[in-house]
Amino acid sequence: MRRIGLAWQICIGLVLGIVVGAIFFENPKVAEILQPIGDIFIHLIKMIVIPIVISSIIVGVAGVGDIKKLGKLGGKTILYFEVVTTIAIVVGLLAANLFHPGTGVDKANLEKSDISSYVSTTEQTQHSGFVETFVHIVPTNVIQSMAQGDMLAIIFFSVLFGLGIAAIGEKGKPVLAFFQGTSEAMFAVTNMVMKFAPFGVFALIGITVSKFGIQSLIPLSKLVLTTYGTMAFFVIVILGIIAKWAGLNIFKFLKFLKDELLLSFSTASSETVLPRIMNKMEQIGCPKSITSFVIPTGYSFNLDGSTLYQALAAIFIAQMYGIDMSITQQLSLIFVLMITSKGIAGVPGVSFVVLLATLGSVGLPVEGLAFIAGIDRLLDMGRTAVNVVGNSLAAVVISKWEGQLGKKEAMQNTGYLNDEISKYS
Structure with a gap:
């Protein structure tokens, strides 16, 4: 009998979780039963991420050996991340201005959620300016940084150790x-x-649906449709053009990552797939020295889906309150998001934290976030999947930019991936 693949197993877990959540909507016992299963899966992932990142970066950097080469690689990587995330912010703003998802939304019909849990985190991150973010990259105690999952500090130490x-x-x-x-x-x-993974997905999606229900989407359906439509456009068109430059077909690339995309989408956690996408990018010809540096760094600096959503959600709140933002204010929003969205990927509810830290600075009411907090988990699933695609593609782009993308190896491992692969055989 043919074994069911991981993607199908996750799909089955996803569907069953939605069914169970819908049947037992607003039943607190569902969360009591399923939460431990979901927590165990997330804990398993967190358990393996740090050792993989440390060992992979040390091996990769030791393989490069030359600090000048590494500095050049780091410079190109950060430049690429900044350009692509800025494009994501602009796309989010354009979509919000074009489709007006917040216009005509009746706040009286929206359930206001408690966002106090995010406020304390935001107050902590707001003191960290741009310079302080870079200061904190250097750990005072690397063991403490590992315990706290401070990815940038871990990367810095691992690079020096390598x-x-x-x-x-x-x-x-x-x-x-x-x-x-x-x-x-x-x-x-x-x-x-x-x-x-299928059991973890079943539990996590079951809890989400049982808590919020499908009907929670109805008042904010325009925001959900605009967000998902814009993210699809960004992946297919913007990342598609970048992939074409790197010699890849974006649809075949997405097919290659289908297991990881489904897993990250259903768990709303990009950490769940970090080890697998590092491994898969090596399969298509990216050297370990690049993959082990670019992908973990991207988890803090290259959150395409998150930055796109943050720009869109900010304009949505302005429209909901009837605030007309000028071009100058929107340009200011782009600049603020370019800074605030970097370096806090390990913070829980990172998109909410960034938005809370950003809205006040451009004169928007932070209370507006309380109206969309209830569906944030459903939007977070899409954001996470886009982040995974963006970081995976970044490894390929930097590998090609450095002239180290192994075309023959890509053909041997994933021959269907590249339309022009035969030229390199």
């Missing part, structure tokens, strides 16, 4: 071999953890 191993030559080989073994072992652990 350079240190490369600098001591022969003496560093046993240390490098240890981290190579750790990396391979953790990818094997990832495969074990993924067997639990």
